[in-house]
Amino acid sequence: ENEERNGKLATVRGTFTLKDDSTLPLKFIFGMEDGGWRLLEARSAPAPGAGIAEDVFAVAARTSDTLSARSVEILEPNDTEIPPESQLRQLAEDTLLLFNEAIQNDGDFSGLYAAASDRWKYRGRDAKLDPYNNDNRLTIGALRKAFEAAILARVDISPIQGKKMILSEPARVNSDGVLVLNGTFEAAVFQASIPGSPRRVVFMLEYVREAAQWKLFGLTVNILAPEKKTASKP
Numbered sequence: 001e002n003e004e005r006n007g008k009l010a011t012v013r014g015t016f017t018l019k020d021d022s023t024l025p026l027k028f029i030f031g032m033e034d035g036g037w038r039l040l041e042a043r044s045a046p047a048p049g050a051g052i053a054e055d056v057f058a059v060a061a062r063t064s065d066t067l068s069a070r071s072v073e074i075l076e077p078n079d080t081e082i083p084p085e086s087q088l089r090q091l092a093e094d095t096l097l098l099f100n101e102a103i104q105n106d107g108d109f110s111g112l113y114a115a116a117s118d119r120w121k122y123r124g125r126d127a128k129l130d131p132y133n134n135d136n137r138l139t140i141g142a143l144r145k146a147f148e149a150a151i152l153a154r155v156d157i158s159p160i161q162g163k164k165m166i167l168s169e170p171a172r173v174n175s176d177g178v179l180v181l182n183g184t185f186e187a188a189v190f191q192a193s194i195p196g197s198p199r200r201v202v203f204m205l206e207y208v209r210e211a212a213q214w215k216l217f218g219l220t221v222n223i224l225a226p227e228k229k230t231a232s233k234p
Contacts, residue, residue: 008032009040033141082171082179083214089165092181095205095216100157102143107151109143117208117215147221154192155223157201160185178217179207191223199223 004011009031016024026044030037083091095115102109113121120138144151167183174180181204188198206218 010037033139082173088167088171088181091207091214092165092183092203092205093160093162093185095219096157096160096185096201096203096221099147099219099221100155103147103150103155103157107144107147109140109147112216112219113138113140113143115216117210117217119208119210119215120217150191150221150223152193153223155189156191157189157221157223159187159189160201163187177208179209179214181205181207188226189223198226200226 001013009029012028012030014026014028016026018024024044026042028042029040031040032038082088095112098112098115102112116138164186165183166186167181169182172180184200184202187200189201190197191199200223202222202224204218204220205216207214208217209215
């Protein structure tokens, strides 16, 4: 059928004929994001007597912080065991190098977005009720906007690769099952806007357990001047 437009939302209805000659009527809702139309949801016709359409491509919410009215119960128990130090360092390095890759590619955060948890991506995932993303769903555009200053400053944190990680506090798993890492790497990093001036990267990273893996749930990155060492008194 002809699409319906409502600002940054578009609705398309159509019927698929399956291999067994049965039909599947679907309603697709698309949102304009980053200059292109992105699929937000696809709904089938209501089940007989149910009066509720099924979101056929919905990703099941994993936590109670999902703001959608259709949120479901937790599918995986929280993991309270803290990974070994070597795994923590690798998690942090992998995340920050994906971040650096995005900065070097003029803000293309598709790689970092792909590594993020469903729990972060689909918080407040009902885009029809939240077309302007007031519920702060994670999007590639939202990442680019959040780190616009780093893109403009042409930050390069690649020197952290293989270097020692220094945590400012012990790694912890909070009551919501979120693994929190705060710290830095023992490496000088740089930004083109201040040539010849070494900096240091300070991070706060959050992860949640999904499909037996720790997946990114939150990211804060700051590029700071090196700490000045205080001279000891005689």
